[in-house]
Amino acid sequence: MLRTSIQVGKLIGIPIRLHFTFLFILLGIILGFANGPTTEYRIPLGLGGIEMDSFLRYSLSSIAAVLFFFTLLLHEMSHSYVAMKFGTKIHSITLFFFGGLAMMEDIPKDPGKEWRIAIAGPLMSFAIGGIFLLTYFGIKTLNLVIYDPVAILVFILGFFNVILACFNLLPAFPMDGGRVLRAFLAKKMSFLKATKRAVLIGKIFAVIMVIAGIIADPVRFILTGELGSNLFTPLLAIFLYIAATEEESATITFATLEGIRVKNVMRTERTSVLEDMPIAELASKMLEEKTAEYAVVSENGELKGFVTFDEIKKLPAEQRHFLRVFDVISPFDSIGDIILKEEEAVEALKRMIRNKRIALAVKEEVDGDFVGIITKRDLATYMEMLKGSA
Ligand SMILES: [Zn+2]
Numbered sequence: 403m404l405r406t407s408i409q410v411g412k413l414i415g416i417p418i419r420l421h422f423t424f425l426f427i428l429l430g431i432i433l434g435f436a437n438g439p440t441t442e443y444r445i446p447l448g449l450g451g452i453e454m455d456s457f458l459r460y461s462l463s464s465i466a467a468v469l470f471f472f473t474l475l476l477h478e479m480s481h482s483y484v485a486m487k488f489g490t491k492i493h494s495i496t497l498f499f500f501g502g503l504a505m506m507e508d509i510p511k512d513p514g515k516e517w518r519i520a521i522a523g524p525l526m527s528f529a530i531g532g533i534f535l536l537t538y539f540g541i542k543t544l545n546l547v548i549y550d551p552v553a554i555l556v557f558i559l560g561f562f563n564v565i566l567a568c569f570n571l572l573p574a575f576p577m578d579g580g581r582v583l584r585a586f587l588a589k590k591m592s593f594l595k596a597t598k599r600a601v602l603i604g605k606i607f608a609v610i611m612v613i614a615g616i617i618a619d620p621v622r623f624i625l626t627g628e629l630g631s632n633l634f635t636p637l638l639a640i641f642l643y644i645a646a647t648e649e650e651s652a653t654i655t656f657a658t659l660e661g662i663r664v665k666n667v668m669r670t671e672r673t674s675v676l677e678d679m680p681i682a683e684l685a686s687k688m689l690e691e692k693t694a695e696y697a698v699v700s701e702n703g704e705l706k707g708f709v710t711f712d713e714i715k716k717l718p719a720e721q722r723h724f725l726r727v728f729d730v731i732s733p734f735d736s737i738g739d740i741i742l743k744e745e746e747a748v749e750a751l752k753r754m755i756r757n758k759r760i761a762l763a764v765k766e767e768v769d770g771d772f773v774g775i776i777t778k779r780d781l782a783t784y785m786e787m788l789k790g791s792a
Contacts, residue, residue, distance in 0.1 A: 407496050416482055417494040418475065424497045428467055435463035435555065443625040445561060446554045454551060466555040471497065473530045473563050477570075480526035481519055481578075488515045513596075517585035520578040527567035534560030574604030574642045575649035594657035597650060604646040611639035655751070658785050662747040667784045668764045668774040674699045677706050677728040681714055684727060688714075695761045695777045698731050705772055707731035708739070708761050732759075740765055743773060747784075750776050 407421040436459050438448015449459055474497060482492045538557040571579040580600055587596035614620065615635030622632040674697040675684055688694060694711035709731050717725065738757040741750050743764055750762055761777040 409494070413475075413479060414483070414486075416479070416492045419494050419496040421496050428471065431467040431470060432460065432463045435466050435558065436460055440554065444627055445625065446557060447625075448558070449551050449554060452551055452554070459551070462551055462555060466559060469559060470562065473527070473559065474566075476530060477523040477527050477566065480522040484522040485515075485519045488512075488519070490519075513585040513588040516588070517582045520581035520585065523578050524567040524570045527563045527570065531560045531563030531565075531567060534563065536560075572604075572607065572642065573600070574607050575601060575646045577642070580604050580646070580649070592657075594653065597653040597657075601646045601650040605643055608639040608643040608646070611642070612636040615639065655785065656748050658788055659746070659748045659751065659781075662784070662788075663743070664741050664745050664747055664750050664764055664776055665743040667747050667750075667780055668743070668776045669780055670774040673697055673775045674772075675709065675727060676701065677726070677731070679727045681717060681722040681725045681727065681730065684709065685714055685722060694779065695775065697761070697763050697772070697775050698727050698734075699772075703772070705734055705736075705739075705763055707734040708759070708763075708775075710760060712760075739763055741776065742767060747776075747781060751778070751781055754778055 407419040409417050409419050411418050435448050437450040438446075440446045440449060440451025442451075449463065452459075475495065478495045478497075482495060486492060534556055538553060538560055541553050541556070570577050571582075573579045573583045575581070575584075583603060584593075584596050584600040587599050590596075591599070612635075615633070616631045618629040619632035619635050621634055622628065622630055672691045672693045675687065677698050677700050679687075684696075688696075688711055696709055698706040698709050700706055706728065709727050713730050713732075714722070717730070735757065738753060739759060739762055741753060741762045741764055743766055753762060754760060760779070761775050763772055764774045764776055765771065766773050
């Protein structure tokens with residue numbers, strides 16, 4: 403999903419990326435600011451009720467939308483900044499449809515660090531929201547002569563940042579509040595148990611949100627002062643419910659593999675094929691050896707890449723007779739496709755996910771020999787067996 407994003411710049415050494423869905427949200431925000439209701443609700447949500455030149459209307463709305471983008475970025479930057487202080491490497495920050503996402507190397511499992519990283523974002527949003535709202539009320543009380551649409555946009559930016567902070571503090575994954583909750587639980591129990599408990603609380607919360615959305619929705623109350631239903635909250639709750647379930651299974655995977663090393667899972671037989679082997683021959687070898695992934699090596703033992711059953715099954719039968727392995731392999735990345743025997747199995751899984759690979763070559767040491775391969779399939783089977791024997 404994150405591949406369809408472009409880098410737009412760098413801040414304190416962190417690449418900032420924009421996902422294409424973010425452009426839709428930016429456009430939506432500009433239109434919302436320009437045409438949203440001004441007086442229909444208790445608070446203004448846009449400039450729709452104000453008579454003004456459309457060029458000015460869209461210019462001001464665009465400036466406000468870009469400012470909103472910066473406040474989202476500052477939220478993510480705060481998470482990243484605190485994480486960097488704890489020595490975590492930040493790959494990038496991507497802004498997409500739902501907001502922002504900081505891609506971190508390894509979120510520390512130390513609860514004391516996790517909650518500080520998680521809380522930094524909402525605190526930043528509260529601070530930004532507070533500054534904008536204070537500015538707005540300052541303008542109002544001092545009765546400064548200021549162009550009305552500007553004051554409205556200042557209010558909206560403040561209001562949205564406070565809402566963003568509150569929303570992020572919901573005690574459900576993947577919201578920051580879910581992480582804070584897990585960190586506090588993890589002080590008293592294992593990380594796995596704390597995750598399960600936090601996921602359960604998040605799910606209960608999601609159910610409460612669905613009921614609240616139907617009976618007495620808080621968003622509706624803020625806007626209109628009336629109690630009643632609103633569809634937005636239940637939809638959000640369903641999203642939170644699904645996200646919580648995903649977080650749970652990811653954590654279970656990582657917790658199951660804790661302490662397991664690459665050497666425990668790697669395969670040392672049926673590991674490689676020669677690059678000039680005909681595809682037809684490889685297909686029968688796979689069947690015979692019941693193996694779906696091989697490393698590909700040259701005549702002198704040099705690693706060239708990987709070949710998998712999924713790749714060759716796509717080839718029409720007539721092509722299998724004249725194509726050879728080197729015609730179909732994915733190019734070998736001499737850093738990303740290698741893992742050392744003594745490294746953690748979790749690290750192998752992460753590297754596969756990050757590089758979209760289903761296998762890695764295992765080496766004894768950095769400049770050492772190729773000793774085996776580790777595949778997603780082997781890891782999955784191994785985890786099943788670990789769970790079964792626990
Ligand atoms: Zn956050």
